[in-house]
Amino acid sequence: xxxxxxxxxxxxxxxxxxxxxxxxxxxxxxxLLLAKVLECQRLxxxxxxxxxxxxxxxxxxxxxILIRRQGVPVAYLLGTKEFWSLDFNVNEAVLVPRPETxxxxxxxxxxxxxxxxxxxxVLDIGTGCGNIILALANSLAKTANFSGLGIDSRPAALAVxxxxxxxxxxxxxxxxxxxxxQALNPEKYxxxxxxxxxxxxxxxxxxxxxxxxxxxxAAALNGGPDGLDFYRRISAQAKTFLxxxxxxxxxxxxxxxxxxxxxxxxxxxxxxxxxxxLARCERVVMxxxx
Numbered sequence: 665x666x667x668x669x670x671x672x673x674x675x676x677x678x679x680x681x682x683x684x685x686x687x688x689x690x691x692x693x694x695x696l697l698l699a700k701v702l703e704c705q706r707l708x709x710x711x712x713x714x715x716x717x718x719x720x721x722x723x724x725x726x727x728x729i730l731i732r733r734q735g736v737p738v739a740y741l742l743g744t745k746e747f748w749s750l751d752f753n754v755n756e757a758v759l760v761p762r763p764e765t766x767x768x769x770x771x772x773x774x775x776x777x778x779x780x781x782x783x784x785x786v787l788d789i790g791t792g793c794g795n796i797i798l799a800l801a802n803s804l805a806k807t808a809n810f811s812g813l814g815i816d817s818r819p820a821a822l823a824v825x826x827x828x829x830x831x832x833x834x835x836x837x838x839x840x841x842x843x844x845x846q847a848l849n850p851e852k853y854x855x856x857x858x859x860x861x862x863x864x865x866x867x868x869x870x871x872x873x874x875x876x877x878x879x880x881x882a883a884a885l886n887g888g889p890d891g892l893d894f895y896r897r898i899s900a901q902a903k904t905f906l907x908x909x910x911x912x913x914x915x916x917x918x919x920x921x922x923x924x925x926x927x928x929x930x931x932x933x934x935x936x937x938x939x940x941x942l943a944r945c946e947r948v949v950m951x952x953x954x
Contacts, residue, residue, distance in 0.1 A: 735875030
C-alpha cells in the first residue's frame with residue numbers, strides 16, 4: 665500500500681481479499697472497518713471515495729483486515745453491534761447479538777402487553793452483553809412497574825452488560841452473577857416473565873463451527889450432547905421463580921423447537937407456542953406457568 669490509495673481503491677482491494685479468506689460479507693466488512701479507521705459513518709464513505717488515506721490510516725486499516733482474515737468477528741473489531749436499533753458494546757467475553765434474537769424480544773413484548781400491560785419483573789438468563797433485557801427495558805420505559813434482572817455466570821460478561829446499561833442510561837435493570845438460578849432465593853425473586861437465549865449448539869457441532877463463531881465464548885454456545893441441556897435445567901427450575909400466569913420464553917436453534925416444546929410440556933407449562941423467524945424457522949418457544 666502507498667500514498668495513492670483512496671477509499672474506493674482500498675475497498676476494492678480489501679473485499680476480494682476477505683472473500684478469499686472466508687468472509688461471507690466481504691465488502692460490508694471492508695466498509696465497516698474502513699469507516700472505523702476514518703471515524704465516520706459507513707454511508708459517508710460513498711461521499712469520499714476519492715479521498716487518499718494517510719499512512720497511519722493505511723496501517724490501521726491493514727491491521728484490522730489482517731485480524732479479520734483470521735476470523736475474528738467484525739463486531740469485536742468495531743467494539744459495537746446494533747440490536748433492536750440500539751448500539752451495544754461487545755468484546756470477546758460475550759456473544760455477538762444476532763438479528764434473529766429480536767424475535768425473542770418481540771415475543772416478550774407481546775406477552776407483557778397482553779398479560780402485564782403495566783410491566784413487571786423480568787429475568788434474563790445468560791444475559792451476555794445485556795442486549796435482550798436492555799432492549800426490553802428501553803421499549804417498556806414508560807410502563808409503571810417494569811424491572812429487569814440480568815444474570816450470567818461470567819462476571820466479564822456482566823461487566824459489558826453494565827457498561828451498556830450506563831451508555832443507554834437505563835436504570836431499571838440490575839445485574840447478578842449466577843449460574844442459572846443458583847444465586848436467586850425464590851422467596852425474594854419472583855418474575856412475570858423469564859427470557860433466555862441459552863447455549864444450544866451440540867457438543868459435536870462445536871467441533872465444526874465456523875472460525876468466526878469459534879472466536880466467541882464457548883460457554884455461551886455449548887448446549888451439551890444434544891444442545892438441550894440448558895432448556896431442561898431452566899424449564900425445571902423456572903416455575904419456582906415464576907408468578908402465576910408468568911411466561912418462559914426461549915430462543916432455540918434450528919430444528920430444536922419440537923424438542924423444547926416437549927421439555928416445557930413435561931415440566932407442566934401450558935399454552936405452549938412458537939414464533940417463526942424471517943427464514944420460516946421456529947425460532948422462539950414459549951410456555952406459561954398455570
